[in-house]
Amino acid sequence: MSVNLVEATGSPVYMEQVHAIKQRRDSQIPASLRLPKEVIDSAPLDVTSIPASCGLLTDKELAITELDATSICQKIAAREITAVETVTAFGKRAIIAHQLVNCLTDIFLDEGISRAKELDEYYEREGKVVGPLHGLPISIKDHVPLKGRWASAGFLATVEVSQDDCLMTSTLRNLGAVFYVKTNQPQSIMHLETNSMYGRTLNPWNTSLTPGGSSGGEGALIAMKGSCIGVGTDIGGSIRGPAANSGIYGMRPSSKTLPMKGYLAFQFGADGVLPSTGPMCRSARDIDLFIRNVLASKPSLIDVSLVPVVWDVPTSFEKKLRVGIMEHDSVVLPHPPILRALAAAKAKLAASGLVEVVNYKPFRHDLGYDIIRELYFEDGGKIVRDLLSQTGERMLPLTEWVISPPYTKDHDATSLRALRTQRDEYRDAYSDYWNQTGCDVVLCPPFPGTANPHDTAKYWSYTAIWNILDYPGIVFPSGARLNPSVDVLESRTHFLSDADKLNEELYHATKMVGAPVSFQLVARRFNDCLLVAAQKVIEDILKAE
């Protein structure tokens, strides 16, 4: 890892406590699954092939970990594989992955195997599965509580053992899920990278790059196939960013559709912009599998803050989908690989004749991004400083950046009301604009580039703009990877903004080689079912020979 990287550090007391939690976690790695030092030291930038090559996994384990969640549920139900075999395979691979990209915060494979054994026995005895996710291993982001497991809200001061499942994990458990690992998130859970007291998570495709964040542990783990599906959260891109950086699938549903009751957070009551939770996975159909089953359990009857949405994904459309293509947001031009992939997708979609393709011009994304940045920390970050000072935890630069003026300030009730009014007016104006375009969905970049070098992810607007609007979004792989011989920066003398210039300066094709190139598809608020259906139509066209 480069010497220039900023490590999580703090006072001696902080360092002592961090040492203890890291030791706790390291001790969870069985000796039999430790990678030889030379494998780690000599690892290439792209570490995704090491789980298969390291010799620690059997052929059957490797085969199981290639499956998506839908296949796993089907195969367990068909008795082709057992729940124990499944969680063992993913657990072993997760532990291998962790040693390469530092993606886990808590490892409890024994607990997972024990639960899987119960499920296998139940199936044997009763002749039926306990639920539609019977035996499915699911990885869980650190701040999402699982009974008896470690959790935190992004600061050492908030580390605790959860007394109970949250509603999401109890729901998944009831559906048959098996838990075995929890995954890393950044300090404050408010970076589009993943660096915390548990250390920094690396991008599996190129460890000199970030896996994104804040659900970066999930993204890296799933890309390493140490998990086929996991639970992330997103208030500015925290599902979609890491999904994009690691080349997997991720959906941020409209807020208040999936349950977050019981999730740890440190700004309860700060509701100027709402988070959302959703799946990160390795196929589009797994998004549907996850949401469909969680909603079938009627979480809105338990979490009264939820909107009782009807999950009914259309399988056909009355008329051709109208797909807007937004190449850039008029503020920051994405890096060459993104523009290349989007141009190719646009051409292919248009040529297919199966959808209507139009250019989509952004509507004042600069303004929307300014507003949401200010909404994130209505107290100007006071609470962040308080939490850090409680344990002597040092503020990481990306934390400092996100709470700093001019984008944040300590508001009073009057200025907050003005800010929220500005938000509402923006939402109204945006909605009017979108309606005018007639688009069903918009295909756009998830980030102004592929995975960026560590400690540089400061332009969130490609995802955060949809958070302020609360429009659901799915990120999915384009299939392309950054290719230095093709993805050459064109020389420009005019820049769209200072942020545009900074973004261009970050681009070094050779250093970023191999980074997955991803797309983001968005739909209007609460049009989550339409979005899922449209993503399938579009991906089918893009994948067609």
Next chain:
Amino acid sequence: MSVNLVEATGSPVYMEQVHAIKQRRDSQIPASLRLPKEVIDSAPLDVTSIPASCGLLTDKELAITELDATSICQKIAAREITAVETVTAFGKRAIIAHQLVNCLTDIFLDEGISRAKELDEYYEREGKVVGPLHGLPISIKDHVPLKGRWASAGFLATVEVSQDDCLMTSTLRNLGAVFYVKTNQPQSIMHLETNSMYGRTLNPWNTSLTPGGSSGGEGALIAMKGSCIGVGTDIGGSIRGPAANSGIYGMRPSSKTLPMKGYLAFQFGADGVLPSTGPMCRSARDIDLFIRNVLASKPSLIDVSLVPVVWDVPTSFEKKLRVGIMEHDSVVLPHPPILRALAAAKAKLAASGLVEVVNYKPFRHDLGYDIIRELYFEDGGKIVRDLLSQTGERMLPLTEWVISPPYTKDHDATSLRALRTQRDEYRDAYSDYWNQTGCDVVLCPPFPGTANPHDTAKYWSYTAIWNILDYPGIVFPSGARLNPSVDVLESRTHFLSDADKLNEELYHATKMVGAPVSFQLVARRFNDCLLVAAQKVIEDILKAE
């Protein structure tokens, strides 16, 4: 009117402007519809029979104004009556009513007749109605804009002529509605009474009592049959309170189900507790008529803040409805007529065997009410004082009461976050509690008494508690009226609270004679369809011989 009543007043400049707007309104009353001075001066406390007895309405007009909205739509569609006849009848009756109870702020019957004429001609020409509300006259609360008509957000400083319809009124217009009057609301729109720069609205059943508020102009007008259906708003009881006081029907839907885009307000961005808009009318089926048709126009596609609820009122239930009966909220015991009517309803429901009846104990309504009071004015009422000072408008005592400490203060971001957290925790705890009771709906008082004497409505909790929870509620008439010979106060030495004692002191059966006794039925958040269906089941039982 008693000499003790507080009149809206202010600086000489204020008085001059108020004089002008009142003169504008008074000039809208045609000479032919002016009631003789002696009729007004000699009016009994109960003025509801004067429209029929005054001689200004024909038999047909009187018959039309007896109809509910559903009947009117049917009869116009069946060509039994015309749109012109209909709006003329209601308009004339509204103007008569206004002279007795001061319920209108803008009168434009000519405009209504002209629109009705267009509709009649369209029907004649095209052979079909323009929409399901073809020709239906609808009255509109002052702060709900209608293009070209007067509107205000509850202060003289906010009086304006609306440049456009809001989404609700444009939707209703497209459905075929005819507008002809706007109705009074109190200063600040935050009293459960109705006293403004347009003067005080009186309760038609007993003019020494308040019609409630803030949609008190609507309630009084509809009780006088000067309208069959109107649009109100409710953030603490402003639909349900006046519906109860005037003995009509009113529903506060879950927030963000019906469109409020474009409504005037003076605290945009203060979203700690959300308002809702809904119908006030003279039959339960009219609630369904209104909401069903507004939602069929898909307002959530235009007002992006809305939740796209599916309107599908069940016509049968898998098992018997479980109806909780809450006689009081453990803080303030309602006056005798409310307790009498509720006890009778409970007995009749139980005896019917058609529903399951259980006692419903309130869950910390005291706490919930404290929280919502603080949420109403997060700046401690600064904005109210600012708006008043702009025109020299004097603060009315009920305005002062609602913005006063200890219930409000000027918050900063940190204390606001704490307050909103308290709100969310209360909502969660309440939901858990409700679920535990297993109730589908709860039947309870809408107010701790029938309509109270003017200037005394300070205990909002019977309605406001459901606002903080965002549980939908329907108020409907019990059929009973306050009867001094039956509704005798039992002597008590122990009171539930200071508010309880104050409430008891307000009770003077002989002075409150004739006040309608109403019920409130509530359901869980977003269970609006269940609520509408349950209300029908319950009312059918209560009305059965």
